[in-house]
Amino acid sequence: MSKTLFDKVWDSHVIQKINDGPDVFFIDRHLIHEVTSPVAFLGLKNRGLRVLHPERTFATADHNTPTINQHLPINDPLSANQLKALEDNSKEHDIVHWGLGHKNNGIVHVIGPELGITLPGATIVCGDSHTSTHGAFGAIAFGIGTSEVEMVLSTQCIMQTKPKKMRINVDGKLGDFVTPKDVGLYIISQLSTSGATGYFVEYAGEVFENMSMEGRMTVCNLSIEMGARGGMIAPDEKTFEYIKDREFTPKGDAWNTAMTYWKTLKTDVDATFDKEFNFKASDIEPMITFGTNPGMGMGISKEIPVFDSKKGGKATYEKSLAYMGFDQSDAMIGKKVDYVFVGSCTNGRIEDFRAFSSIVKGKKKATNVTAWLVPGSHVVENQIKEEGLLTILNDAGFDLRQPGCSACLAMNDDKVPAGKYAVSTSNRNFEGRQGQGSRTLLASPIVAAAAAITGVVTDPRSLK
Amino acid sequence: MAYDKFTTLTSTAVPLPIENVDTDQIIPARFLKATERKGFGDNLFRDWRYNADNSIKKDFVLNNPIYKGKILVGGKNFGSGSSREHAAWSVYDYGFRCVISSFFADIFKNNCLNIGVLPVQVSAEFSQKIFDAIYKDATTEFEVSLEHQTVTILSTGEKESFDINGYKKNNMLNGFDDIDYLQNIKSEISAFAENLPL
Numbered sequence A: 001m002s003k004t005l006f007d008k009v010w011d012s013h014v015i016q017k018i019n020d021g022p023d024v025f026f027i028d029r030h031l032i033h034e035v036t037s038p039v040a041f042l043g044l045k046n047r048g049l050r051v052l053h054p055e056r057t058f059a060t061a062d063h064n065t066p067t068i069n070q071h072l073p074i075n076d077p078l079s080a081n082q083l084k085a086l087e088d089n090s091k092e093h094d095i096v097h098w099g100l101g102h103k104n105n106g107i108v109h110v111i112g113p114e115l116g117i118t119l120p121g122a123t124i125v126c127g128d129s130h131t132s133t134h135g136a137f138g139a140i141a142f143g144i145g146t147s148e149v150e151m152v153l154s155t156q157c158i159m160q161t162k163p164k165k166m167r168i169n170v171d172g173k174l175g176d177f178v179t180p181k182d183v184g185l186y187i188i189s190q191l192s193t194s195g196a197t198g199y200f201v202e203y204a205g206e207v208f209e210n211m212s213m214e215g216r217m218t219v220c221n222l223s224i225e226m227g228a229r230g231g232m233i234a235p236d237e238k239t240f241e242y243i244k245d246r247e248f249t250p251k252g253d254a255w256n257t258a259m260t261y262w263k264t265l266k267t268d269v270d271a272t273f274d275k276e277f278n279f280k281a282s283d284i285e286p287m288i289t290f291g292t293n294p295g296m297g298m299g300i301s302k303e304i305p306v307f308d309s310k311k312g313g314k315a316t317y318e319k320s321l322a323y324m325g326f327d328q329s330d331a332m333i334g335k336k337v338d339y340v341f342v343g344s345c346t347n348g349r350i351e352d353f354r355a356f357s358s359i360v361k362g363k364k365k366a367t368n369v370t371a372w373l374v375p376g377s378h379v380v381e382n383q384i385k386e387e388g389l390l391t392i393l394n395d396a397g398f399d400l401r402q403p404g405c406s407a408c409l410a411m412n413d414d415k416v417p418a419g420k421y422a423v424s425t426s427n428r429n430f431e432g433r434q435g436q437g438s439r440t441l442l443a444s445p446i447v448a449a450a451a452a453i454t455g456v457v458t459d460p461r462s463l464k
Numbered sequence B: 001m002a003y004d005k006f007t008t009l010t011s012t013a014v015p016l017p018i019e020n021v022d023t024d025q026i027i028p029a030r031f032l033k034a035t036e037r038k039g040f041g042d043n044l045f046r047d048w049r050y051n052a053d054n055s056i057k058k059d060f061v062l063n064n065p066i067y068k069g070k071i072l073v074g075g076k077n078f079g080s081g082s083s084r085e086h087a088a089w090s091v092y093d094y095g096f097r098c099v100i101s102s103f104f105a106d107i108f109k110n111n112c113l114n115i116g117v118l119p120v121q122v123s124a125e126f127s128q129k130i131f132d133a134i135y136k137d138a139t140t141e142f143e144v145s146l147e148h149q150t151v152t153i154l155s156t157g158e159k160e161s162f163d164i165n166g167y168k169k170n171n172m173l174n175g176f177d178d179i180d181y182l183q184n185i186k187s188e189i190s191a192f193a194e195n196l197p198l
């Protein structure tokens, strides 16, 4: 029977199908971090259980870590406590742990691919919804709750009902300054934040074939923002090239065996999906969000849409715009910007910093803007330095911080103050996401760069 | 037994007719720093309940003494956003045992089922009837029967059934969780792991 890429990976990991219930699903790789794992370890302890496969489990500290002075003790006792718990639990259960300052440390979804933990055909989970990022490699990867973290720690399995299948095709060529982030935000704006709930998405078509691995990660990362369980892209030569010779990638014979398997990982021509969408690359411009969920995005040159009565939810729409301090029909271009955040598992990789640098090169940061540039990992941080980007950034008036999730969720000190506007390359513009009362405009690193040097929302295509 | 059994719940309900309520509203990230599962109810909807200076926002429904009960009725697409189970914990810890909505985000729904909060998805029309009933009379009671998979508006007798898969239903009726199940098939899991390509 014809199968989709998703079917192939899913079905090969089902240990048992429960009648009128979920599948018992085996997990190849489990990534853990300090915020969603402590209670799971506590659960294990209470049940007198141990981690079943420590060699399949990887721990990094990222969510609440500071992004300056990482060598100093952490001020916030609660954060320090969580980091300590991660370290102690990892030690007790023989799990590899990359704490603050370790060369492999960074945002969990940035380091997985970097270290070759993320592989095609693998099943990967983490107590963080943006685990969908790893789908860029043809893996089934999704976020889980803490009870499920406990489940995977103790049994390497999870109980899941197989999601429905959706394919999203984007064909054609992307225009100037249109990035993978814009593709993601565009799709979410078309489908809404619940448009893919209950589905696992495969991205296909020319745009994704031509996209770099890092771009594919950005797109898969955003899958969760339209409600999807995850998103994936069939592995190809680019994928194999990317993973070859990384720390945890199979080597020698194991590599050859794996390659034979990986090459089978594509959707059969006559396989079918429960839902399919087709978009054209030429319809996508640089995007920006104007509201308080990632579905409220628009082409940067457009005006904030007037409420569409067919969609319902008028009160919610008005509440959202009121929170943002915007009106229907406002242009976004020219809106004042106070903060610019470049980073997160969506846009915290080297290509993102290259893109940002290419725009700010030879220019100066606007004086009204506070900019936080936060690499996704130490590897990225070093690349920025080695490629000479740091000099470009410094010359333009920008500093580089140390790796972590930072203002993506503002659990550490990187909080946007109430009422202030932040152009952010992260993934969520929820009320207060970047600090109590903060107002977030999601955009690509290029749009962020244009805002950082002009101090207002600016169409990068209009820059000289 | 992992959590309280859920059989039938009869209670008044708290209305929150906002759409796309995300997990950052249910429990803001700054309250995720605990290493134990305690006290999350205090910060449920923190920034909608309290001003920055911790004074109470009078117009928010949880601060309105008229509305109380063990059922929270939310708008469409309830629980979107992050995978933080803390959102479900705070709902539970505050005292809710059931959330009703016309649409739930996946991970939130799973998290609820895993900790003993029953997510009940009803049609948009029935959800509207529930809101209407509460706004007409805040003391209206609702009966949620897990066994029969029904929600009934007791004042009018109107009733709708909801879906839940048989396995999860059985778990909730008995207070079992998935780990209890998985522990019993550990040898099968090990045998399976031996034969994997990765």
Ligand code: SF4
Binding pocket: A062, A063, A107, A108, A109, A128, A129, A130, A344, A345, A346, A404, A405, A408, A409, A426, A427
């Ligand atoms: S960067 Fe943001 S979305 Fe990504 S793992 Fe960290 S908190 Fe989650």
